[in-house]
Amino acid sequence: MIGIIDYGCGNLFSLKSSFEAIGEEVFVSGDAAKLQKADRLVLPGVGAFGDAAHKLKTSGLDRFVKEQAASGKPLMGICLGMQMLFEKSYEYGVHEGLGLLKGQVVPMEGVLSADLKIPHIGWNGLHLMQPDCPLFKNIGEGDHVYFVHSFYAEGCKESLAATAEYGRELTAAVAKGNIFGCQFHPEKSGKIGLAILKAFSEV
Amino acid sequence: MITKRIIPCLDVRNGRVVKGVNFEGLSDVSSPVELGKYYSDNGADELVFYDITASAEGRALFTDILTEVAKTIFIPLTVGGGINTLEDFDRVLKCGADKVSVNSGAIRNPDLITQAAKKYGDQCVVLSADVKRVNGVYRVFAKGGRENTGMEAIRWIKSCVERGAGEVVLNSIDTDGVKGGFDLEMLDAVCNVVNVPVIASGGAGCKEDFITLFNTLPKVDAGLAASIFHFGEVEIADLKKTLQENGINVRL
Numbered sequence: 501m502i503g504i505i506d507y508g509c510g511n512l513f514s515l516k517s518s519f520e521a522i523g524e525e526v527f528v529s530g531d532a533a534k535l536q537k538a539d540r541l542v543l544p545g546v547g548a549f550g551d552a553a554h555k556l557k558t559s560g561l562d563r564f565v566k567e568q569a570a571s572g573k574p575l576m577g578i579c580l581g582m583q584m585l586f587e588k589s590y591e592y593g594v595h596e597g598l599g600l601l602k603g604q605v606v607p608m609e610g611v612l613s614a615d616l617k618i619p620h621i622g623w624n625g626l627h628l629m630q631p632d633c634p635l636f637k638n639i640g641e642g643d644h645v646y647f648v649h650s651f652y653a654e655g656c657k658e659s660l661a662a663t664a665e666y667g668r669e670l671t672a673a674v675a676k677g678n679i680f681g682c683q684f685h686p687e688k689s690g691k692i693g694l695a696i697l698k699a700f701s702e703v
Numbered sequence: 704m705i706t707k708r709i710i711p712c713l714d715v716r717n718g719r720v721v722k723g724v725n726f727e728g729l730s731d732v733s734s735p736v737e738l739g740k741y742y743s744d745n746g747a748d749e750l751v752f753y754d755i756t757a758s759a760e761g762r763a764l765f766t767d768i769l770t771e772v773a774k775t776i777f778i779p780l781t782v783g784g785g786i787n788t789l790e791d792f793d794r795v796l797k798c799g800a801d802k803v804s805v806n807s808g809a810i811r812n813p814d815l816i817t818q819a820a821k822k823y824g825d826q827c828v829v830l831s832a833d834v835k836r837v838n839g840v841y842r843v844f845a846k847g848g849r850e851n852t853g854m855e856a857i858r859w860i861k862s863c864v865e866r867g868a869g870e871v872v873l874n875s876i877d878t879d880g881v882k883g884g885f886d887l888e889m890l891d892a893v894c895n896v897v898n899v900p901v902i903a904s905g906g907a908g909c910k911e912d913f914i915t916l917f918n919t920l921p922k923v924d925a926g927l928a929a930s931i932f933h934f935g936e937v938e939i940a941d942l943k944k945t946l947q948e949n950g951i952n953v954r955l
Contacts, residue, residue: 513799517774547824617898619826619869622705622924623748623954644706644954646779648801648826665704688779688801690743 502701503538505565506530507555509580510546518687522694524701532564540700541568545580549591549605549651552580562598569600574678574703582674582681583653591651600679603656603671612667619650624664624684626672633661633675634703635682638695645672645682645689645696652683678703706954707917707946708748708925709939710902711932713738714755715784718768720933721755736771738933743776746940748954750776751804751872751927753831754784755847766798773799781829787811792819796827804829804872807845810852813866820867825899830868832860834889835876841889848876856889861896871897872927875905882908882931885916890923900924907931910945917951 502519504512506528519526529535543565545552556562569575577585586597589605597605608618623644628636647664653671662673664684674681680700686693713720713735720735739750752772754765773780782795783804792803803823809816809830819828833844834856841856860871873893875886885903894901903916907928916926931937943953 511796511799513773513797514777514801517799518777521775521777617900620705621826621869621900622708624705687777690778694777 501538502526502540502542503535504528504542504544505535505561507552507559507561509552509555510544512544514687515542515544515578518694518697519701522698522701524697530559530561532561535564536568538573540574540703541565541576542700543575543577543581543584545578545584547580549580549583549589549597550593550595553584553589553595553597556584556598566598566600569598569679572678574700575600575680576700577681578687579649579683579685582683583651585674585679585681586653586656589651601656601659601674601676601681603653603659603674605651605653607651608670609650616667619648620652620664620666620670621648622646623689624666624672626662626664627669628662630661630675633673635661635673635675635680635696635699637699637702639692639699643692645684645686645692647672647684649683704952705924706748706952707923708902709746709913709943709946709953710749710751710925710927711738711742711747711939712751712753712904712927712929713772714753714929715765715768716754716756718765735768736775739772740775742932742939743778745938746943746955747778748925749779749781751781751783752800753782753804756784766794769795769798769800783829783831787815789815789818789822792823792827796823802827802829802870804831805868806831806833807847809863810843810845810854813863816863816866816868820869825867825869828868829870829872830860830863831872831874832856832863833874833876836889841892844876848874848879857892857896860893864897864899868899870900870902872902872904878906879904880930881906884908884912885926887916887919890916890920894920894922902927904928907937910937910942913942913946914949914951917946918949 663669787808
């Protein structure tokens with residue numbers, strides 16, 4: 501059973517519908533006692549890093565997520581949820597992340613060439629850096645997924661699982677042990693996205 | 704790199720998908736839920752859902768049908784029609800929309816764009832503009848193309864992007880329903896003044912119209928159409944294959 505962590509950041513409707521569509525049992529909750537019973541956890545998130553990190557902390561779910569991750573339970577962060585797995589973010593200030601993975605989140609502005617629109621939004625192809633990553637068992641090199649983001653993770657070589665080319669190679673997915681993350685939205689990425697969620701359900 | 708997007712549009716009235724020629728003479732096509740799922744499964748890159756009569760009738764958009772559509776599709780969903788307040792944004796986002804399209808609501812109150820962009824992010828706010836030439840000048844029309852606002856269109860669109868609209872859907876009333884190709888001249892004028900994705904709408908009649916669109920105007924990000932997809936005149940998967948054969952980057 502998959503538990504989607506609800507800490508007041510993001511629309512969880514599509515994510516829940518996606519797991520249901522692939523026949524997985526799924527629930528949404530902000531209650532650690534309930535989430536504890538899930539055998540896999542998903543950390544979603546949209547919006548600003550600072551606000552999301554604050555909400556996760558004040559709800560006490562940050563400690564819970566760290567404990568669960570340490571216990572070996574599969575955890576997948578999506579979009580801002582993936583960014584929160586890292587040590588810190590430089591999105592409008594400096595904010596502390598969960599620190600489950602080495603790396604930091606930085607703005608695209610000033611890094612990408614001026615003719616590229618920010619946010620990086622739309623369908624882009626995946627370059628698999630860890631082709632054997634369990635998340636990718638049902639997909640292949642170059643498959644397209646849907647991105648919407650203005651900040652990206654860097655300095656995460658040890659967990660880098662896939663990139664997408666947008667002026668430079670941007671971190672698209674990360675994986676290390678039982679910790680996984682997708683910068684893109686698998687719940688909005690058609691069949692390929694559902695295949696990634698299915699793979700996570702079978703990790 | 705980012706692909707060009709092909710977007711079918713569901714114009715919904717009374718829970719059914721309709722498509723009119725020049726926005727008049729509506730005819731029933733199908734169920735939005737069935738059509739939406741079909742498109743999501745068959746290569747559409749995104750879906751646009753307009754409650755086309757909501758604005759003219761001065762009521763809020765049907766959220767029950769929207770929820771049903773959102774539950775069955777796994778591609779980005781843009782919703783519009785009768786969006787006048789931040790509460791309207793909130794309501795449709797909770798139903799599963801990813802982006803919200805404003806048109807008449809922004810004409811009445813341009814500050815709606817500013818506030819929505821601040822609250823939900825630029826990427827969430829789509830400006831939909833219905834534009835028609837009147838005595839050689841591009842004019843913005845409101846209420847589903849029924850009312851000439853008298854505003855000059857290019858300036859209007861530019862101001863909305865400055866307020867935070869993260870994407871522009873340009874509907875040319877002049878080419879809509881005519882199936883003679885997109886309004887390249889009007890699109891070019893818009894692409895020259897904004898640096899956000901521009902979606903071409905109105906006029907697609909065949910696959911070649913999309914090839915011409917992307918080859919002539921590389922700045923255009925997406926092509927939107929309704930009836931040619933609904934009636935099966937153009938199959939999206941086949942269209943995208945043809946685009947790829949013509950050197951246009953698409954998701955297959």
